[in-house]
Amino acid sequence: MLAKLFRDISASCRIGSPLTYTLLNSAADDLDAGGITGRAMAGSERDRPGTVPGLRFAAALHHVVLDGRAPELATHYPSVGGEPRLATLWPAAEATLKEHEVEVRQLVRANAVQTNEPGRSGPLYGGLLVASERVGGLPVRLLEVGASGGLNLRPHKVAYRLADGTVLGDPDSELQLDPEWTGLPPADLSRPLVLHSRAGCDVNPVDVSTKAGQLHLASFVWADMTQRLERLRAAMRLAQSDPVQVERAPGAEWLERQLAELPEGVLTVVWHSVMWQYASPAERERGRAALAGAAARATGSAPLALLVYEPRRAHGNFELLLKLWPAGLSLRLGHGRGHGLPFTWEERPWG
Numbered sequence: 550m551l552a553k554l555f556r557d558i559s560a561s562c563r564i565g566s567p568l569t570y571t572l573l574n575s576a577a578d579d580l581d582a583g584g585i586t587g588r589a590m591a592g593s594e595r596d597r598p599g600t601v602p603g604l605r606f607a608a609a610l611h612h613v614v615l616d617g618r619a620p621e622l623a624t625h626y627p628s629v630g631g632e633p634r635l636a637t638l639w640p641a642a643e644a645t646l647k648e649h650e651v652e653v654r655q656l657v658r659a660n661a662v663q664t665n666e667p668g669r670s671g672p673l674y675g676g677l678l679v680a681s682e683r684v685g686g687l688p689v690r691l692l693e694v695g696a697s698g699g700l701n702l703r704p705h706k707v708a709y710r711l712a713d714g715t716v717l718g719d720p721d722s723e724l725q726l727d728p729e730w731t732g733l734p735p736a737d738l739s740r741p742l743v744l745h746s747r748a749g750c751d752v753n754p755v756d757v758s759t760k761a762g763q764l765h766l767a768s769f770v771w772a773d774m775t776q777r778l779e780r781l782r783a784a785m786r787l788a789q790s791d792p793v794q795v796e797r798a799p800g801a802e803w804l805e806r807q808l809a810e811l812p813e814g815v816l817t818v819v820w821h822s823v824m825w826q827y828a829s830p831a832e833r834e835r836g837r838a839a840l841a842g843a844a845a846r847a848t849g850s851a852p853l854a855l856l857v858y859e860p861r862r863a864h865g866n867f868e869l870l871l872k873l874w875p876a877g878l879s880l881r882l883g884h885g886r887g888h889g890l891p892f893t894w895e896e897r898p899w900g
């Protein structure tokens with residue numbers, strides 16, 4: 550079962566990360582052969598496929614590498630200046646597993662997948678501009694469920710450098726992003742995004758002001774995706790200059806509290822990206838109920854929006870969806886890759 554999960558998820562790394570692809574396939578073979586990987590994964594054998602045990606395994610090894618405690622394996626990892634030699638990757642990984650078996654096992658068991666990807670600020674920024682414009686330009690109260698280290702809680706403080714030379718957001722930002730857009734958000738882009746407030750929750754929040762938090766998030770970036778790592782590090786620097794605390798709480802319970810009141814004169818936006826699959830069915834149901842309750846109370850001067858960027862299995866990519874209450878608007882704003890870029894803006898009715 551675990552070996553199958555490793556092989557299944559390796560397919561998603563094949564193009565972007567030959568290193569992770571090779572690592573996970575070799576580890577799957579090792580699981581079949583009864584090797585060290587089985588001992589490193591002990592206790593995680595029956596985890597739900599949605600918890601993606603293979604990515605947690607790759608991250609645990611990357612953690613040890615980034616921490617400077619696996620010098621031989623590090624020579625294969627571009628994230629620390631190495632050069633992948635795929636034919637000899639597994640013997641080096643196996644040696645590291647043997648040396649750090651207990652720690653890898655603990656990391657795999659303790660950690661949920663935490664790819665806090667600042668590239669998703671691109672769809673978020675455009676989606677918020679659209680949502681705000683559709684309610685007459687009200688400032689946004691942003692509520693993020695599953696915010697991880699909160700790196701997407703500053704969409705107005707990122708520089709979005711478009712292909713035609715236009716820069717949206719904050720041109721002087723620490724985080725300079727090419728959002729790789731085809732088309733544009735259906736909104737007046739000359740108007741700045743105005744945020745009233747920001748808040749986020751996570752069952753396992755990451756404090757990006759600490760070295761441990763930074764190491765933890767970096768470990769979930771595939772080690773040969775150095776551009777992503779640079780983006781992550783820039784977003785973490787931006788976070789230092791503009792801290793927003795992410796509350797430790799399960800999403801549904803937190804939403805019930807946050808949505809108990811909808812303040813006047815602001816647009817309350819519930820946002821989540823790539824977290825829904827990790828919530829249990831019961832929690833999803835409770836989250837939907839909290840949202841439905843608030844939607845029924847939304848008014849023209851205290852409106853509510855749901856903005857999500859999640860995978861749609863039927864279409865094989867990620868979609869940006871927007872619902873607005875009381876307007877009753879339901880839109881699919883566009884679609885893109887998992888990390889938020891590239892992204893294609895294409896407005897259609899949703900549902």
Ligand SMILES: C[S@@+](CC[C@H](N)C(=O)[O-])C[C@H]1O[C@@H](n2cnc3c(N)ncnc32)[C@H](O)[C@@H]1O
Nearest residue numbers: 664665666695697751752799800822824827828
């Ligand atoms: C793949 S990460 C995505 C993080 C962030 N949303 C982003 O797009 O960069 C998924 C996050 O969801 C969090 N999470 C999982 N289940 C949750 C729940 N029931 N309530 C709140 N957060 C949850 C995890 O701890 C993790 O930080």
